[in-house]
Amino acid sequence: MLRHLYVLILIKHIWSDVNMHSVNKHKKWWQKIIGDKMTLSGALSFFIMGLGQFRNRQIAKGLFFFGIQFIYVLFEIMTSSLVSEVIPGQPKAWGYGFFRKGLWGIYTLGESTGGRFRDNSTMLMIEGLIAIMLLLVYLFFWIYNIKDANNIHLRYLETGQRQTSKEFLDELFEKSFAYVIIGPALILLMLISIMPILFGLLIAFTNYDAYHLTPANLLDWVGFENFKKLFTYTRWKNTFIGVTLWTVSWATLATFTTFFGGLFLAIIVNNKYVAFKRFWRTILIIPWAIPGMISLLVFSNFFNQTYGPLNQMLGKSIPWLNEPMHARATLLIVNFWLGVPYFMMLMSGLLTSFDKTLYEAAKVDGATNTQIFWRITFPILFTQVLPLLVMSFAHNFNNFGAVFFLTNGGPRNINYEYAGHTDLLISWIYKMTVDFKMYNMASVMSFVIFLIIGTISVFNFSRTKAFKEEF
Amino acid sequence: MAVQLKRKPKESNKTYILRLLSIIAIYLILIILSVAVIYPVIWIVGSSFNEGTSLASSRAIPKNFTFDNYIRLFQKTKYKTWYLNTLKIAVVNMIASVFLSGTMGYVFARLKFAGKKFGLMSILILQMFPTFMGMVAIYVLFLNFGLLDKPLALVLIYAVGQIPYNTWLIKGYLNNVPKSLDEAAYVDGATKFQTFTKIILPIMSPILTFVAITQFMAPWFDFILPNYLISSDEKRTLAVGLYRLINGQQNNNFTMFAAGSVLVAAPITILYIFLQKFLVEGLTAGANKE
Numbered sequence: 001m002l003r004h005l006y007v008l009i010l011i012k013h014i015w016s017d018v019n020m021h022s023v024n025k026h027k028k029w030w031q032k033i034i035g036d037k038m039t040l041s042g043a044l045s046f047f048i049m050g051l052g053q054f055r056n057r058q059i060a061k062g063l064f065f066f067g068i069q070f071i072y073v074l075f076e077i078m079t080s081s082l083v084s085e086v087i088p089g090q091p092k093a094w095g096y097g098f099f100r101k102g103l104w105g106i107y108t109l110g111e112s113t114g115g116r117f118r119d120n121s122t123m124l125m126i127e128g129l130i131a132i133m134l135l136l137v138y139l140f141f142w143i144y145n146i147k148d149a150n151n152i153h154l155r156y157l158e159t160g161q162r163q164t165s166k167e168f169l170d171e172l173f174e175k176s177f178a179y180v181i182i183g184p185a186l187i188l189l190m191l192i193s194i195m196p197i198l199f200g201l202l203i204a205f206t207n208y209d210a211y212h213l214t215p216a217n218l219l220d221w222v223g224f225e226n227f228k229k230l231f232t233y234t235r236w237k238n239t240f241i242g243v244t245l246w247t248v249s250w251a252t253l254a255t256f257t258t259f260f261g262g263l264f265l266a267i268i269v270n271n272k273y274v275a276f277k278r279f280w281r282t283i284l285i286i287p288w289a290i291p292g293m294i295s296l297l298v299f300s301n302f303f304n305q306t307y308g309p310l311n312q313m314l315g316k317s318i319p320w321l322n323e324p325m326h327a328r329a330t331l332l333i334v335n336f337w338l339g340v341p342y343f344m345m346l347m348s349g350l351l352t353s354f355d356k357t358l359y360e361a362a363k364v365d366g367a368t369n370t371q372i373f374w375r376i377t378f379p380i381l382f383t384q385v386l387p388l389l390v391m392s393f394a395h396n397f398n399n400f401g402a403v404f405f406l407t408n409g410g411p412r413n414i415n416y417e418y419a420g421h422t423d424l425l426i427s428w429i430y431k432m433t434v435d436f437k438m439y440n441m442a443s444v445m446s447f448v449i450f451l452i453i454g455t456i457s458v459f460n461f462s463r464t465k466a467f468k469e470e471f
Numbered sequence: 472m473a474v475q476l477k478r479k480p481k482e483s484n485k486t487y488i489l490r491l492l493s494i495i496a497i498y499l500i501l502i503i504l505s506v507a508v509i510y511p512v513i514w515i516v517g518s519s520f521n522e523g524t525s526l527a528s529s530r531a532i533p534k535n536f537t538f539d540n541y542i543r544l545f546q547k548t549k550y551k552t553w554y555l556n557t558l559k560i561a562v563v564n565m566i567a568s569v570f571l572s573g574t575m576g577y578v579f580a581r582l583k584f585a586g587k588k589f590g591l592m593s594i595l596i597l598q599m600f601p602t603f604m605g606m607v608a609i610y611v612l613f614l615n616f617g618l619l620d621k622p623l624a625l626v627l628i629y630a631v632g633q634i635p636y637n638t639w640l641i642k643g644y645l646n647n648v649p650k651s652l653d654e655a656a657y658v659d660g661a662t663k664f665q666t667f668t669k670i671i672l673p674i675m676s677p678i679l680t681f682v683a684i685t686q687f688m689a690p691w692f693d694f695i696l697p698n699y700l701i702s703s704d705e706k707r708t709l710a711v712g713l714y715r716l717i718n719g720q721q722n723n724n725f726t727m728f729a730a731g732s733v734l735v736a737a738p739i740t741i742l743y744i745f746l747q748k749f750l751v752e753g754l755t756a757g758a759n760k761e
Contacts, residue, residue, distance in 0.1 A: 196605020289743035454599035
């Protein structure tokens with residue numbers, strides 16, 4: 001009886017022992033963030049970064065963390081009215097430090113409109129975004145500092161050992177080598193890519209349009225009102241649905257036609273009876289080699305109804321670019337001219353990389369050419385080419401150049417809000433932004449485009465080899 | 472290469488005729504398509520040598536051959552300045568991109584560090600946003616840093632904007648280079664830096680060249696950003712300048728536009744034709760599923 005009890009107690013000790021050295025995946029979620037258990041070191045580090053490290057007798061590490069906190073606090077103080085010059089009469093918020101002002105700015109989008117001390121809503125938003133990004137970095141370091149304090153102390157309790165400062169610095173150098181190298185690129189990315197995108201997204205929730213331009217006016221947050229407008233006001237709704245339908249049909253047709261066109265050409269040129277293959281290929285590649293913008297501008301004149309050479313040659317006055325359906329057809333034709341060479345090159349490459357033995361086996365089994373093509377060549381080709389097709393679809397969906405340079409979205413559609421008959425979502429956004437300054441509605445549209453194209457692209461990309469190796 | 476028009480042994484009349492017909496059909500298609508491809512090109516080149524300025528009088532084979540448009544292009548417009556501006560941007564962009572994306576690609580491919588997966592994922596997502604979504608913010612940012620109307624500031628946007636795509640490209644390429652190469656070098660006593668410069672860098676040169684070429688080409692025909700961020704004629708880029716020749720206030724400079732287009736399109740077209748294989752390989756590298 002007593003022996004059983006003894007075994008039970010032994011098991012309990014071993015069990016808790018095992019738990020003390022728990023493997024990462026048995027940890028609770030908060031343990032992964034602040035360490036296995038909150039200790040006094042962690043609590044000290046909570047208030048002053050590095051203090052817990054000092055208690056753990058890791059001076060260098062403590063100084064490192066303390067330094068970070070010091071820099072941030074110093075920066076905040078230096079940019080506030082405690083140190084910088086205060087101009088009499090300036091609004092109270094102008095005396096805040098960088099971080100406080102940033103948060104205030106993004107929350108209120110500015111409050112004072114009067115003359116000299118006007119708030120500039122867009123600048124406030126940008127500064128606010130930068131402040132938030134910097135604060136997130138601070139948060140990262142702060143949490144890491146607490147976790148480190150806790151874990152080092154716990155390890156000390158178990159093993160009686162601590163990492164020396166030298167060891168820490170060596171480890172830091174090795175670990176942070178990567179961060180140091182990509183540091184500049186990351187900073188630039190944050191400032192020039194991420195911040196503007198976030199800004200664009202936030203604008204969708206404000207009233208920043210042609211009637212509320214900064215800095216003359218202040219902006220306000222309007223919540224989901226722009227989204228509601230898009231889906232409920234008749235003109236907006238009709239424009240949105242119409243343009244989206246055209247964009248989707250255009251993208252599908254454009255991809256479809258150029259793909260099969262390219263495939264057809266690749267097969268033809270590859271035919272064994274064709275002489276001077278390289279000559280034909282080089283000529284047919286020319287549309288791809290010529291810069292797209294130039295070709296499109298040339299074609300916009302080529303198809304000119306009154307003066308263009310095509311109509312002059314035909315002797316008629318076909319409104320290639322002036323009637324809605326004609327314009328759409330012309331767009332597809334020109335895109336065909338531009339896009340087929342690309343697919344022809346791709347398909348040529350793919351076709352020649354096929355395993356010849358497949359064909360030989362099929363011939364031995366008595367298959368006809370048609371059967372060989374549709375049952376062997378096409379299926380293999382299709383699976384290999386699918387990611388490129390999806391990429392092409394996404395590219396055509398956002399094919400600003402084709403529409404802008406050939407038709408400029410025209411001909412005009414009086415039922416549409418700012419859009420023409422051949423406008424894609426993206427060119428509509430461009431018009432709204434640059435020509436009509438309806439920034440908020442343009443943002444809402446960008447949001448929608450991103451959701452559609454983003455999902456497609458991410459899904460497509462996630463099936464590539466480079467991605468699979470990582471995740 | 473020989474076209475087999477001779478009858479094959481045991482070939483029936485019907486099959487022979489069908490074969491003949493299909494050969495003729497194929498050649499016909501090729502010829503028609505070649506004409507369709509070449510005619511616009513001949514038309515624009517011819518127009519550039521045409522007398523007069525308007526679209527209406529432009530013929531593919533000009534009545535009076537003249538170099539007038541080319542001369543006027545350099546005298547009446549700031550074509551040379553636009554060309555040089557764009558060239559500057561292209562070269563700097565090429566160097567900056569290779570450096571930025573090359574380092575990012577190498578780090579993500581070869582080193583292990585915390586937050587790597589998160590970083591890769593976010594870079595992927597970043598790619599999905601069209602660049603001009605952030606146009607307004609960039610405008611305000613540039614306005615406050617005094618970067619408006621400065622062509623080189625555009626390089627910032629181009630190089631940084633392409634970091635995600637190029638990083639994945641280079642990373643994918645490097646993933647196919649076995650790590651054992653690095654290790655062999657370490658065993659032989661090379662430092663990390665030496666391995667990088669003497670072994671990895673040469674191996675990376677094809678993909679780096681690809682990035683260099685595409686990033687050199689990109690600014691020449693970018694319209695939206697320079698149009699929005701650069702306003703004075705002296706600092707303008709080629710794309711915007713050319714566009715304004717036929718879409719600006721005076722709409723009657725078609726032949727000059729033709730001359731300008733030929734001047735800029737000819738070298739690029741020839742370059743592309745020579746590099747076609749290389750470029751296509753690089754383009755499909757991103758979607759490699761083998």
